[in-house]
Amino acid sequence: MRQALISIEGVLLDEELTLTFAELRQLCGSSDQIIELLVDEGVLHPWGKRPKEWRFSGREVSRARRVLRLQRDLDLNLAGAALALDLLEEIESLRARVHLLERRAGG
Amino acid sequence: MEYKDYYKILGIERDASQDEIKRAYRRLARKYHPDVSKESNAEARFKEINEANEVLKDPEKRAAYDNLGSGWQAGQDFHPPPGGGFEHQEFHFRPEDMAQFSDFFASVFGRGARGEARRRRGEDQSARLRIDLSDAYKGTTRQLRLDEPVIGADGRVSSRTRTLNVRIPAGVTQGQQIRLGGQGTPGPGGGPAGDLYLEIDIAPHPQFRADRKDIHVELPVAPWEAALGATVPVPTLGGPVNLKIPAGSQSGKRLRLKGRGLPGATAGDELVELVIVAPPPETDEQRALYRRMAEAFSFNPRAGMGV
Numbered sequence: 001m002r003q004a005l006i007s008i009e010g011v012l013l014d015e016e017l018t019l020t021f022a023e024l025r026q027l028c029g030s031s032d033q034i035i036e037l038l039v040d041e042g043v044l045h046p047w048g049k050r051p052k053e054w055r056f057s058g059r060e061v062s063r064a065r066r067v068l069r070l071q072r073d074l075d076l077n078l079a080g081a082a083l084a085l086d087l088l089e090e091i092e093s094l095r096a097r098v099h100l101l102e103r104r105a106g107g
Numbered sequence: 108m109e110y111k112d113y114y115k116i117l118g119i120e121r122d123a124s125q126d127e128i129k130r131a132y133r134r135l136a137r138k139y140h141p142d143v144s145k146e147s148n149a150e151a152r153f154k155e156i157n158e159a160n161e162v163l164k165d166p167e168k169r170a171a172y173d174n175l176g177s178g179w180q181a182g183q184d185f186h187p188p189p190g191g192g193f194e195h196q197e198f199h200f201r202p203e204d205m206a207q208f209s210d211f212f213a214s215v216f217g218r219g220a221r222g223e224a225r226r227r228r229g230e231d232q233s234a235r236l237r238i239d240l241s242d243a244y245k246g247t248t249r250q251l252r253l254d255e256p257v258i259g260a261d262g263r264v265s266s267r268t269r270t271l272n273v274r275i276p277a278g279v280t281q282g283q284q285i286r287l288g289g290q291g292t293p294g295p296g297g298g299p300a301g302d303l304y305l306e307i308d309i310a311p312h313p314q315f316r317a318d319r320k321d322i323h324v325e326l327p328v329a330p331w332e333a334a335l336g337a338t339v340p341v342p343t344l345g346g347p348v349n350l351k352i353p354a355g356s357q358s359g360k361r362l363r364l365k366g367r368g369l370p371g372a373t374a375g376d377e378l379v380e381l382v383i384v385a386p387p388p389e390t391d392e393q394r395a396l397y398r399r400m401a402e403a404f405s406f407n408p409r410a411g412m413g414v
Contacts, residue, residue: 007248007272010285010305016372027286027302029231062284065304066142074136088143100316
């Protein structure tokens, strides 16, 4: 088993990072049409009026990739995957909230 | 290597219809999909389910698998048929799928990858990385070990372990993703590698709670510090700082230490919640002091409760 040791720094996909339509499409391994559908479906919230002017927050990369994975792996349509994503995110934020409250009550 | 019972993995009978296979796969995929499931073994289970589905959903591959016979038990030591699998049949799988699948799978279907090694981009990979809050504050370097597929000249897929030193910048938050361009699965046929996506998971801290970039902390104060006002030390991720407590503060009062949360272009704040802690009286003098307070204050802490 060969090993190569490489030291690298990645790119933080946070709100301080801005991506163009083409960049987001590339990171999603997707098409123009799919990205436009994700915007129409309300999964992505770019600023700018027309697709050419659209700018996406780095945070939206993981949302877009996740919804596309759900769609593909669970054989969902885009609206179903978008609903699943919304519900999953809500569950995650409620879980985090419960966790914090439990720690406060316990401490 | 161990025999895999794909029917058992999907929880179906050997004579299940293609429709039943599809339904069983969907049901299990919903339960164990790593994006959905909170179960700790979800990722391993999902891979197993995918592998079983990959074989059983295709009647040809299913027939080949069935030809191994039904006498095998899951986990039983398995030796591929002489000649190394299905020499005369060609099965098509994506090499990056193959690399995820078990040795058992590779021994049965391993040859199928050969025809597919045309040049294209490799798959993206993802991994979770758990770090301490203090590392999120000051940044850290972590060593990651990744398994990646290697497609040999004969089309056989094996895996090798690659070690990466990844620099995590200061100020990452829970669930934050970091993209490492070109560090995913190598591209077949000399194509460009995919990307590696790291998801940051911040371990719970005994003192601090992180909410995105803000840090919450509960600060115990003495009744006289709260009543008279005081300047007291507060722990922050960057070390203790002094905080001025206004006179007349109550438990639950929140004070903000601007910019003392996780760093970034807009750094988070530290939100300090006061908790008044009354000292237990241990001497006669201390008990006398509490009695004097009781006399000096006409104070009913339950006035608002109507009792």
